[in-house]
Structure formats: C-alpha cells, structure tokens
Amino acid sequence: MVPLNHYLILSAIVFTIGVIGVLIRRNLIVILMSIELMLNAVNLTFIVFSRFLGSMEGQVIVFFVMAVAAAEAVVGLAIIIAIFRHRQTLDPSEMQFLKW
Amino acid sequence: MAPPLIPFFVLAFLLVITSLMVVFQRNVVHSALSLVAALFLIALFFIMLHAPMVGVLQILIYAGAIMVLFLFVIMLLNPAALEQRRGVWWWFGTVAALILGGLLVAVMTGTEPPPDPAAATALFGSPEMLAKSLFTDFVLPFEIASILLLVAIVGAVVLAKREP
C-alpha cells in the first residue's frame, strides 16, 4: 500500500506546476490548459482520499468537477476565440484595459 | 523500495515530466499533447486507486473531449506565429508558486493518514456504486450540472459567433 503522503505530495507538485503555468505563460490557451492541470491535481487528491476513507463521495465530487471543468473549458475557449477575433492576439499583457 | 511502490514512482515521475512539458513547451500544440499524456497518466492513477469508473470517464471526457476541443481551437486560431516574451513577473510568479508548493508539501508530509482504510469491497469504485451515490444522495447537483452544461453550450455558441 502506497502511503497517503506520497500521493498528496505528488498532487501538490502537479498543482504547483499548474500555478506556475498560469502565472508565467503569455498564451491564453496555455493558461487555460494549466488550469486544467490544477483541476486534475485536485481530482487526484479527492480520489486518493476517497480510497483511503472508503467513501464514494470523493469520486462523486470528481465526477462533478469534471463536468464543471468541461463547461468552463468550453466557455473559456469561446471567449478566447472572441478576443482573438478582436485583437488578433492571445497575449494577456496586451489586454490591459481595465486599469487606471 | 517495496514492489507496490515502483509503479507509483514511475507513474509519478512521468506525470511530473509531462506537467512540466505542458507549462514549459514553446509550441502550443506540444503543450496540448503533453497535457493529454498527463491526463492519461492521471487516469491510470485513478484506476490504481480503485476508481475505475472515474478513470475511464477521465479518459473519455477529459482526454477525449476537452483536449480535442482545445486542439480544435488551437488549429482554428493558428498560433504558430505567436511568440512570447519574458518579464519581471516571471520571477515573482515562480517564486510565489514554489513557496506555495513548499508549504503544501510541508503540510502533506505532516498529515497523519486515517487510521484504517475501510475494507475495499469489490464493488468500490464501480459504476454501480457511483450511480448509487449519484442518483440518490447527489441527484440535485446532478440535475444542476446538466443545466450547467446546457448553459455552457449556449453561452459558448453565443460568444464565439461571428458578428453579422
């Protein structure tokens, strides 16, 4: 039996990598993909705890997370398409209008 | 290293590599493909953790549908000409994220595992068990999720429509 902590540490590492991706990359699509990576790390945590607590609820939560992630990816990509049509760019630093 | 741990470490190692590739690949398509691989590996983890239904769903939905959608959009927008630059924020962000990671790891290492994992029945993680929870305890979120998906579809269509 793999100890719980190992899984959790792995999940934390993947989550951190996702955060780095969100903060660093200047391509909206990659940012969105990093968000997906973060969601998946969390999913992994849920499943791990579901296994170790013997409760189905963790898996149910993961189910819902997946559904919501799908919806969110869809809408996000639609927005990206709309922005691209307008500005011909996917660089978030080119979209700084909501400031002083 | 105990035998059960070897698959874990191998898979874990691969997962970390592919995650890093997602974030640090210059070419967007390569990133997308790395993400597909990562998702696949996570599905394997799910299966290892007695959640076969969710694992399969992961492959079907996540790797199968969502990533395909991503690739569609990438191809549509044709970002080959798009470069990126690095700024000061690269460092702030990295450092902050690493601190976060460090903290999380510290927390996780200190976590006490729950006393005794409940005996895993053969049905644990099977579609029957999942469906049982879903359609009894969680039927309301289930219905709401379906509406959510509907709304997402409509919204996406509206947002991405070409203006007449």
Place this chain on the structure above:
Amino acid sequence: MVAATQSPVTLDLLRWIPLIPLLASVFNVFFGARLGKKGAGVLACVAVGASFAVALYVFWLLPAAGIFRDTLYTWIESGSFQVQLSFQVDDLTAVMLLVVTGVGFLIHIYSLGYMAHDEGMARFFVYLNLFIFFMLVLVMADNLLALFVGWEGVGLCSYLLISFWYEEPLNVIAGNKAFVVNRIGDFGFTLAIFLIVSELGRQGIWTLNFMELQKHVGLLSPGKITLITLLLFVGATGKSAQIPLFVWLPDAMAGPTPVSALIHAATMVTAGVYMAARLHFLFSLAPDTMSLIATIGAATAFFAGSIAIAQNDIKKVLAYSTVSQLGYMFLAVGVGAFSAAIFHVFTHAFFKACLFLGAGSVIHALGGEQDMRKMGGLKSYLPKTYWTYLIAAVAISGVPFTAGFFSKDLILWQAYNNPQSGPILWAVGWFTAGLTAFYMFRQLLLVFHGECRADEHVKAHIHESPPVMTIPLIILALGSIFAGWLGAPEYLWGSVWERRFEQMFGVHGEHLGSLTTEISLMLVTLAIVGLGILLAYVSYGRGVRLPERLSSLAGGGLYRLLLNKYYVDELYDFFIVRPFTAVSRFLAQVFDPWVIDGAVNGIAASARGVSFLWRGVQSGNVQHYLVGFLAGTLALLAYYLGQQ
C-alpha cells in the same frame, strides 16, 4: 473703601434708554431716504431727546446710593460662568447717562444745522444714533463684558464717523488710524478680562459682574491685581488718548465737527475714565498702577498742552486740549480721587463741546476754512458764537466760579496731597493750567479779535449760524459756568457732588492738608492762569509781532518741535509701523506662498506621488492580479499553519 451694599431694584424702563436711539438708527438705515435728510435728522434728535427724558426721569427716581437694574437676557452661559445682558444705573452711571444723552441731544440738534448741506446727512444721523446707543450700553452695563461690547461699539462708530467723508482718502486713513490704535488698547483690555475670569475662576468664582467682582476682589493676589489694572489702563490709554496711544485723536479731527464734539470730547474719550471709576475697587488695590496712571496723566496733560500752543488749525488746538484735559482726569484717577475725575468729565463735557461746536460754527461761517492764520476779527460777524466761545474758554482756563475752575482745582488739590510725589504732580498740573489758559486765549484772539485775515470771497459770505446751531451753544455755555457749582470746595459752599459719591468711592479726604494750603494753592494756580491769559493778550492781542519773534528766536527749533507735535507720529512710523509692515510683507510674500502653501501643496504632491506609485498595482494584467491572489493565499496559509 465702602463696599456696595445696596441691593438693586428692578426697573424695566432702563432698557429704553439705549434702545430708542438704536431703533431710530435702524429705522433711518432702511427708511432714511424716504424721510429725507431733514426728516431723518429730526427723528434722530427726537430719539436722543426721548432717551434724555427717560434718563432724567430715572435720575429723579434714583435715591442716593441706590441702584436700578434691568436684565434683558442671559447672553453667555457656560458651566457656572454666566454673563447677562443687563443694565444697571447707580450714581456714577446716572451722571454719565445725563451727560451722554443731554450733551448728545444738543449736538444732534446742532448737527441739523451743520450738516444741512451735506448729501450724507441721513447716514450721519444713523451713525450718530448708533454711537449714542453703544455709549449708553457702555455706561449702563452691569458687567465688564457688556461694557466691552459698548467699548468696541463706540470705537466702531468713531471710525465710521471720522471717515464720514470717505471720498477723501486722508479721512479714511485717519479713521483707520483711530481704529488700529484703539485696537492696541483693546488688546490690553481683553487680556485683562481674561485674567480676571481665569484668576477668579481658579478659585471657583466665575463672573464679570461689577457687584460680584467688588465682593470677591479680595481673592486676587496683589501681583495679579497690578497686572490686571495695568492691562486695563492700556485699554484706557487707547480709548482715552493718553501717552503712548493718543496719536489718533488729533487725526480724528478729519471728521465733521459735531463728531469731534460728541465723541472726541464729551463722551467716548471719557470711557477710559469711566471704566477706571467703575472698577475703582480694583485700582485702589494696586498702588503701583495708580502711581503710573497719575504720572502718565500728568505727563500727557503737559505734553499735549505744550503741543497745543503751537498749532494753527482751530480743531487741532482743541484736540490736543482734549488730550491734555483727559490727562487731568487720569491724574485724578491715579491719586485715587475718582469722584474728582468724574467731576472733571462732567464739566469738561460742557465746555469742550461748547468749544468744538463754536469752532464748527466758525468753520461753517467761513465756508470750511480751519486755519487760524486766515481768521480774525470774527467777533463782529459772529457775536453769539463769540460770547459762548469766550465763556467756554474762560471755563477751561479755570477762571474762578466757572465749571473748569472748580473741577480743575479739585484735581490739583487732590494731586498735591498724594503721599507719593504729590507736589511734583501738582507742579506739572499747575504749569499745564497756565499753558491751557495761554493756548485757549491765543486761539480766541487769533480767531475773533484783530483784523479779519480771511480771503475776500470768504469774507463776503460770513454769516452767523442759524438758531438751531446757536441755541445749543448758549445752553452749553451756561452749563460751562453753572455745572461746576455742584462741586465747590469746602471753604465755599461745599460739594454736593462729593457727598453724593461718598458712598461709592469712599471719603477721600482723610489725609488732606490744611485749609490754608488749599487756598494758597488755588491762588497760585490763579496766578499762572492770569499770566497765561496776559501773555496771550500781549502776543496776539494787538497784532504784536511777539509770536513771530519768539518762533524765530531760540524758540525756532522749539517752535518747530511743538508744531510738529514732537515728531511722535514720525517716530512711531519709523520704529513700529515700518518694521511691522516689513514683517507683514515678508510673511505675505515669502512665508505664506513658499512655506505654508509649500507645505500644503507638498503634502498634496506627495500624496499624488505615492498614489502614482501605487497605481502600478492596477496594471490590468490578469497574471499580475493572480500573483497578488497567490501572495494573499500564502499569507493566510502561513498564518494558519503557524497557529497550529
């Protein structure tokens, strides 16, 4: 010292004495134009006349050593400190009331004639009535703060009236000068009020009411009393034109002559003396201040008298004469003879007002000429003016059986007997009496006797003043003689005046000298007065060239010094006004824009700078915001982990 033991009787009539002129003044402000010049003037005169009638009635009702009171309302109430707007009439106030309303009434009537050709006549009467109101508030106040309100109010009216002909800038400057110099005195007065309140308040008594103050005066330490009285005296030097703050009064002659008569001779300038008499219980406890007052009084009397003998403007002579006579009054105050001081106020009101109104009559007749070198021989043209002027001049010189004789001699006698340097004070006063006689008769001879030196076209229009102007002159002249008979010395028929004021001020005759000394001093005074008159006659009577000879001889420099009033104004300008203006200019042009504005603007600029720096946080870049987000999350995490 006798404490005031009478309990006041309430009399609602009192408030009408000041209110009637106030109402007339306000009425004239709004409806004066509709009434017309004449109508407004008549209304004003009627108002003051009514005031006088009520004052007379109140005086008749007032028993000896009685007090009437009329409280209007509580003005200030702060904890246990209470100040009421309340009027009080005792013997002292009654005298002042009669003088203010009586002489004021006569001067109002006179002004109907004098100001008849002036466009601003209605405005004149508005200000004049307002002045009467404030002066009445001053003398009828029952506490120091209400007195101060009247004090300030008369200063305001003085300013308004001096600058009455405001189109001429010099008049406005004179008005400003009066106000500013007064203000300096008022500063001392205000400090005194604060000191009284705080010193008594420290011991639990919070009051400015005169009767209360008199009751509790023993609670104050001698040092504090000296300080308070000193500051009060500073206020008095401002208002009553003593050294060093007298410089405004000669310049105040820029106002119309009735103003000079009323405000700068009979009433306002005596406010300082009244205040001292009102607070006699305080002053009596401060011997150092008293000797200072006596010294300054005597010095001022001499100083101003010496300037008067060289002046050529008819009103300036009278102005310096007023300063000099006020010096006498303060001399009396300084030696503790308060009733004598008030007696001199009383008599001086008559003859000085008469002199000023007479001078006004002359000026009016000559179409505005005020230089005495251009007058002369007016006796035949202006007989009534001449005779009243003569009577008043005789009175002020101190010729026997005139009012001035009794009051001035009383003061000199009291001064002589003063334990501290009495004889020196007496000597200064004595010599000044000679100066007084000299300059008054010099003036009389220059203006009314000899040949008429006026220009031809002026001569053609000389006319005696109308009855509305001459009748007040006659009444005042009669007063100049008989008013003094109330205060005759003991060797004649005794003093009604002294007896009446005994209760209030206490008998001041404990250490007086012998009767023979008194009579011999009186004779010596008469001698110098006679000498003065004689000298004037010799110099100016028959056109003798003595004055020219004197002024060009050794006295050439002295003459110039006196003519230029010892260059006091120039000295003040050099040593006080110029540095002050320089400092003001510095503050206005350098300190204010650079330092103060700089500091304020600097704060604004630094706020702007800081905000500019912080603006960068809102970059609009989502990833920057996410980093902030993350930082916050880390902080929270660290906190909760640290707590475990």
